[in-house]
Amino acid sequence: MVNGNPIIEGFIEAIELIITLDPQVVEITIRSLYVSLTATFFAALIALPLGALIYFYEFRGKHAVVSTLQTLYALPTVIVGLIVFLLLSNVGPFGFLRFLYTPGGMIVAQTVLIIPLLMGLTVSALSGIDRDKRYTITALGASRLQTVMTIIAEARFAVMSGVLLGFGRAIAEVGTVMIVGGNIRGATRVLTTAIALNTSMANYSLSIALGIILLAVALGVNIALSLVQRR
Amino acid sequence: MxxxxxxxxxxxxxxxxxxxxxxxxxxxxxxxxxxxxxxxxxxxxxxxxxxxxxxxxxxxxxxxxxxxxxxxxxxxxxxxxxxxxxxxxxxxxxxxxxxxxxxxxxxxxxxxxxxxxxxxxxxxxxxxxxxxxxxxxxxxxxxxxxxxxxxxxxxxxxxxxxxxxxxxxxxxxxxxxxxxxxxxxxxxxxxxxxxxxxxxxxxxxxxxxxxxxxxxxxxxxxxxxxxxxxxQIARFVGVQNIIPARVVSRRGDFTVVEAREKEILSATPPPAEEVEMVVRGEDISLHRRKPGYEEAENLFPATVTAIEPTAPFVNVTVHCGCDLVALVTARRAEALGLHEGMEVWVSLQAKAVHLIPRAER
Structure with missing residues (x-):
């Protein structure tokens, strides 16, 4: 195998790394999942109620708010990374938290990154409940609160799709975790930053192994999405 | 309550x-x-x-x-x-x-x-x-x-x-x-x-x-x-005949109206001088020859000008000065042997002729 093509060789080694549960691969994968899942959780905690508020309350400029959110879906990750970096750095207002270059900081950055997406998708999920359904809920004698709860329950699968999409964006992005986390080995290195680093160091087998895992996670999210959307 | x-x-x-x-x-x-x-x-x-x-x-x-x-x-x-x-x-x-x-x-x-x-x-x-x-x-x-x-x-x-x-x-x-x-x-x-x-x-x-x-x-x-x-209401509720007419006199309990020189009796008190007669097609009866005994106040000869099947009924247009559309069951139309150009007798009760004021145009 010494004289083989480095790509094919890397691929074979990558499979080995995964099958033998290489400690480095496992550690990076678990950290990646931990950071992005936690970020998705906090983002959902903040974005779902806010999205519901935007949907249920009529206010001036509602349309503008929703358009802005939709624009922020494509928020460049490096911009969020830069902003969160500045906020968390020693000279920034939240420097005292000592979050920079920690998984905590990365969670904050990814949370900020996907909040607009989750809010926007929550608004559209709730808007998917048509007028006749809302009339029916009212006609059945629902109070204001019961109406809100029924509409949210009815939109649950659409909201869940939004959350899954948010998680997909978080785990696949490299910009914020690189800037805010710093890609420190054994501390803040995640799948995407490890792939970037190892590829630049021509350490293809590890990159490919991590890439396969990242693809598998993305695939898993996609399968979950289609299951949810079929409901 | x-x-x-x-x-x-x-x-x-x-x-x-x-x-x-x-x-x-x-x-x-x-x-x-x-x-x-x-x-x-x-x-x-x-x-x-x-x-x-x-x-x-x-x-x-x-x-x-x-x-x-x-x-x-x-x-x-x-x-x-x-x-x-x-x-x-x-x-x-x-x-x-x-x-x-x-x-x-x-x-x-x-x-x-x-x-x-x-x-x-x-x-x-x-x-x-x-x-x-x-x-x-x-x-x-x-x-x-x-x-x-x-x-x-x-x-x-x-x-x-x-x-x-x-x-x-x-x-x-x-x-x-x-x-x-x-x-x-x-x-x-x-x-x-x-x-x-x-x-x-x-x-x-x-x-x-x-x-x-x-x-x-x-x-x-x-x-x-x-x-x-x-x-408008007459049209919506499917009245086939809405015919402009003029009130000419009263005869007993009836109102005499004239549509295209044809006098027709109506049980409705005259709502105005210029009126429209509202007659449902199913209230118009057709006969092959002059009925010997007929209770209907209006009885006159007419010519069949059009026959249009709308299952299970047949819309029969007859001409008697003005055009009237009668709604006849398919079976009855067959029994009468209706065809275009045929001479028939039309009977129509006065209370089936409803009068409304003529719509302004």
């Missing part, structure tokens, strides 16, 4: 005025049919009366309680009423949970909910689907789920917004039978909107005709169909 009393109701969406000058009162225990073309405001009116949305202006009292001054009573009032919509609407949950919704909103005890839901599904013949997901059912079945969901809450007033517009005849019959039975046995007040004239006649004690955002006429369905107040 009057359960709904509405005066001068007005409703607009933006610059679009949907309802204006609506006056309506509904008596406890009656079935009131609202008929009218699409877009005449039937659905909107039902939503206003069910307190789903507020009117822009006007007075509305429900169960004798003024609803305009105090919106605080709306939830309680709304919980004494129920509404079934045109499109079958079910929620993404089991049939059981769908039917239980209204009772859960009212915080009914669990065993009570269980019993009522099972009874209601039994009544609409859907017991076997109790655990199925409601969105997997067919349209007709979904509408029956929606009906049981309303009925478990024992509404005192039931609003039905074109409830069978998209349904097969069996589901339609089931829903009509249930509604009629509840009205007879439980004395439930029912307001049903429909563009199906036959359904309106079949179910309703009293009919209101909505034209262009207002109620143009209310009365027993016989009156609406035989004695429409104006030309």
């Amino acid at each position: 009057t359960v709904i009393e509405a005066h001068n109701i007005r409703k607009s969406y933006g610059s679009l005025e949907v309802l204006h000058d609506v006056d309506l009162s509904v008596e406890e225990g009656e079935i009131l049919g609202l008929i009218g073309p699409s877009g005449s405001g039937k659905s909107t009116l039902l939503r206003l009366l069910d307190l789903i949305e507020p009117a822009n202006a006007g007075e509305l009292s429900v169960f004798g309680i003024d609803t305009v001054a105090d919106h605080g009573t709306w939830l309680d009032l709304r919980r004494r009423m129920g509404m079934l919509f045109q499109r079958p609407i079910v929620f993404n949950s089991s049939v059981y949970d769908n039917v239980a919704m209204g009772l859960r909103y009212r915080r009914a005890p669990g065993d009570n909910i269980d019993r009522k839901v099972k009874e209601a599904l039994e009544a609409v013949g859907l017991s076997r689907y109790i655990k199925s997901r409601a969105i997997d059912l067919s349209g007709g079945e979904q509408q029956r789920v929606a009906l049981s969901r309303v009925l478990v809450t024992d509404p005192e007033i039931l609003f039905l917004d074109e409830p069978t517009a998209n349904l097969d005849p069996t589901s339609t019959a089931t829903i009509e039978a249930i509604v009629t039975r509840l009205n007879r046995e439980a004395g439930m007040t029912v307001l049903i909107s429909t563009h199906d004239l036959a359904q309106g006649q079949r179910l309703a004690d009293r009919v209101g005709v909505m034209i262009a955002g207002t109620i143009a006429q209310t009365g027993p369905s016989r009156e609406i169909f035989r004695e429409p107040k104006n030309q």
Whole structure:
């Protein structure tokens, strides 16, 4: 195998790394999942109620708010990374938290990154409940609160799709975790930053192994999405 | 007792005025049919009366309680009423949970909910689907789920917004039978909107005709169909003959009108000098030869000019100075041996000739 093509060789080694549960691969994968899942959780905690508020309350400029959110879906990750970096750095207002270059900081950055997406998708999920359904809920004698709860329950699968999409964006992005986390080995290195680093160091087998895992996670999210959307 | 009393109701969406000058009162225990073309405001009116949305202006009292001054009573009032919509609407949950919704909103005890839901599904013949997901059912079945969901809450007033517009005849019959039975046995007040004239006649004690955002006429369905107040209503209720005429004299209890030099007797007192005769096609009888004994006040010869089958009837146009369209059963048309150019005798009772003032053009 010494004289083989480095790509094919890397691929074979990558499979080995995964099958033998290489400690480095496992550690990076678990950290990646931990950071992005936690970020998705906090983002959902903040974005779902806010999205519901935007949907249920009529206010001036509602349309503008929703358009802005939709624009922020494509928020460049490096911009969020830069902003969160500045906020968390020693000279920034939240420097005292000592979050920079920690998984905590990365969670904050990814949370900020996907909040607009989750809010926007929550608004559209709730808007998917048509007028006749809302009339029916009212006609059945629902109070204001019961109406809100029924509409949210009815939109649950659409909201869940939004959350899954948010998680997909978080785990696949490299910009914020690189800037805010710093890609420190054994501390803040995640799948995407490890792939970037190892590829630049021509350490293809590890990159490919991590890439396969990242693809598998993305695939898993996609399968979950289609299951949810079929409901 | 009057359960709904509405005066001068007005409703607009933006610059679009949907309802204006609506006056309506509904008596406890009656079935009131609202008929009218699409877009005449039937659905909107039902939503206003069910307190789903507020009117822009006007007075509305429900169960004798003024609803305009105090919106605080709306939830309680709304919980004494129920509404079934045109499109079958079910929620993404089991049939059981769908039917239980209204009772859960009212915080009914669990065993009570269980019993009522099972009874209601039994009544609409859907017991076997109790655990199925409601969105997997067919349209007709979904509408029956929606009906049981309303009925478990024992509404005192039931609003039905074109409830069978998209349904097969069996589901339609089931829903009509249930509604009629509840009205007879439980004395439930029912307001049903429909563009199906036959359904309106079949179910309703009293009919209101909505034209262009207002109620143009209310009365027993016989009156609406035989004695429409104006030309628009006459057209909507399917009157084949609306013929301009002029009042010439009175003869006993009858009014003599003249249409194209043909004198016709009507039992309607003259509403104006220039009138229109409103005659339903099924009230015109055709005979092969002059009947020996005929009670009808109007009897005259005419020529068949057109025969148009509209199963199970045949529209026969006869010329007798003016053109009249008679509605004849296919069997009768065959027995008469009708063909174009044939000479026939026409008989028409004076009370089948309704007069309305001529519409200004």
